[in-house]
Amino acid sequence: MAVPAWMGRFVVSRAFAGTFPREARWAGCAWLTWCGLVLALCYWLPSQTLPWLLLPVALGWGLVAVCDWRSRRDSRRTPPGQLSLIEGIRALGERDFNLRQFAQCGPLFKMSQFGTPTICVLGLERIERLIKGHSEFLGPSTLPISNGVEGSFLRYMPAETHAVYGRLFRRAMSGPFGSGQTAAIERLCAEQLRLLVGPPASPFPRLQTLARRALNQLLLGLEPGTRAGDRFDELARGFATAGIGWSLGRRDRESLDEMRQILAQQVDAEEARGGDSALSPSVLLRLRQQDPQMPDRICFDNLIVMHRIATGNVSSLLGWLLYRWGTEPEIVAALQQAPESEGVTGLRTFLSETLRTSQSEYLYRRVVREFEFEGYRxxxxxxxxxxVWESHRTSAVVTGPDRFRLRQEPLAYDRRHFIPLGMGAHACNGGDINELICLAFLGRLWHTRAVRVTHATPLQRQTRHWSHWQPNQALLVSLEMGP
Ligand code: HEM
Structure with missing residues (x-):
């Protein structure tokens, strides 16, 4: 009964059920089954079978002990902290776990992330010095979805391949985008937000559609209502269920093949339309304009996986923007009363502050050759x-860094003190696209009379250390449009 008593702590915890509802259901079923089994066996077969139940328990604890031992065996002179599998799993559900560890251990501490020893680092200047100054010792921490991508995904490419494709994509994805593009994205925002006017409803399906269609347009030049646009959108919806933490399955690879074919035809069609197009060129066509041999298969696959990952990033950022707009009425009122000329600057600051306090999390790297830093191995x-999130939250250049405020301090959003989109060769190249979508979205919210949000907490994430925190999936939103 020691096992269910220990598990019961999680199962009955409201915080656990609120943060991980699916896992809580599974744990609840497992807990009830185990209790039932033990009680039934106690009653009917006490002497013969009960000892056998100790076997799976001992096996489970044995596995945990082996994991912990493997993590610890090479940990001499590494930063302070615990390499315990169970502690690492507990950290998944506590957003301020790292902050507490930093307060206890200092700016570097170690932990176990599902058995992989991980050194957590606080302070943007320190992180930059560590990552940029030790590039020959550090490699990417590759997500399995990248293995299904021809030539690997940009973020994880070998340096020599990234030297070619990194530059190509960065140029193709940099703004400015034309006024036609902006108007199309504004229409999309208006369409999707209109569906949230009235009784409270979950905003997530609307935000996902909005992010996906905006990226169809900006990255690929695919418009809704066209055969190619609608088919790609349908395939992208299916592809979105491919977990980025897993290798692609057979169905996902088939979708990838078909999406690749659509893009090959799309780039020729967009090129043929040339100057007749009402919109400025998509990223796909910009790749061709830079080099007539492009886009090749590496570009197609990267665009498709980028579209998949960015749809998730942008839609959850839109969720945060909606949540902040609904929960910061004084700030919103000040923005709405500001003169029109200051409008976009205010919205841009609102976006930066949302990124700073809510959706900037981390930079991961894997140590490929041992080195020393600040006296630690x-x-x-x-x-x-x-x-990154913890560093923004403890920054010395703003007052009350853990609070949401539209910052006037000159260094608040300076790139040495604010890096939600990463830094160096692998910094995010979707910054301009992200800003275009988010400003169009905030521009529509600016016209609302009221945004009401409920059930936003407890914040949620998936059960991986690299997954992002978000408002609760039970979030309900109701909009009231202004004149
Ligand atoms: C909420 C919005 C976003 C956030 C917070 C974000 C964050 C980041 C971060 C932190 C990195 C650096 C990762 C590292 O160094 O390990 C990154 C890289 C990248 N991001 Fe984003 N991103 C966002 C939106 C987008 C969008 C909209 C796109 C594409 C349309 C995009 C495409 C990329 C790509 C391709 C890279 C890898 C760049 C390279 O290695 O050359 N991101 N992003």
Whole structure:
């Protein structure tokens, strides 16, 4: 009964059920089954079978002990902290776990992320010095979805391939985008937000559609209502269920093949339309304009996976923007009363502050060769997590850094003190696209009379250390449009 008593702590915890509802249901079923089994066996077969139940328990604890031992065996002179599998799992559900560890251990501490020892680092200047100054010792921490991508996904490419494709994509994805593009995205925002006017409803399906269609347009030049646009959108909806933490399955690879074919035809068609198009060129066509041999298969696959990952990133950022707009009435009222000329600056600051306080999380790297930093060993095979959210939250250049405020301090959003989109060669190249979509979205919210949000907490994430925190999936929103 020691096992169900221990598990019961999680199962009856409201915080656990609120943060991980699916896992809580599974744990609840497992808990009830185990209790039932033990009680039934106690009653009917006490002497013969009960000892056998100790076997799976001992096996489970044995596995945990082996994991912990493997993590610990090469941990001499590494930063302070605990390499315990169970502690690492507990950390998943506590957003301020790392902050508490930093307060206890200092700016570097170690932990176990599902058995992989990980060194967490606080302070943007320190993270930059560590990542940029040790590039020959650090490699990417590759997500399995990248293995299904021809030539690998940009973020995880070998340096020599990234030297070619990184530059190509960065140029193609940099703004400015034309006024036609902006108007199309504004229409999309208006369409999707209109569906939230009236009784409270979940905003997530609307936000996902909005992010996906905006990226169809900006990245690929695919418009709704066209055969190619609608088919790609349908395939992208299916592809969105491919977990980025898993390799692609057979159905996902088939979708990838078909999406690749659509893009090959789309780039020729967009090129043929040339100057007749009402919209400025998509990223897909910009790749061709830079180099007539492009886009090749590496570009197509990267665009498709980028579309998949960015749909998730942008839709959850839109969720945060909606949540902040609904829960910061004084700030919103000040923005709505400001003169028109200051409008966009205010909205841009609102976006930066949302990124700073809500959706900037980390930079991960894997140690490929052992090195030393600030007196500590960084053993080969360990992960390094630059804790960006925690660094923003403890920054010395703003007052009350953990609060949501539209910052006037000159250094608040300076790139040395604010890096929600990463830094260096692998910094996010979707910044301009992201800003275009988010400003169009905030522009529509600016016209609302009221945004009401309920059931936003407890915040949620998936059960991986690299997944992002979000408002609760039970979030309900109701909009009232202004004149
Ligand atoms: C909420 C919005 C977004 C956030 C917070 C975000 C954050 C980041 C971060 C932190 C990195 C650096 C990762 C690292 O160094 O390990 C990154 C890289 C990247 N992001 Fe974003 N991103 C966002 C939106 C987008 C969008 C909209 C796109 C594309 C349309 C995009 C495409 C990329 C790509 C391709 C890279 C890899 C760049 C390279 O390695 O050359 N991101 N992003």
């Amino acid at each position: 960084f053993p080969r095979g360990w992960l390094l997590r630059g804790c």
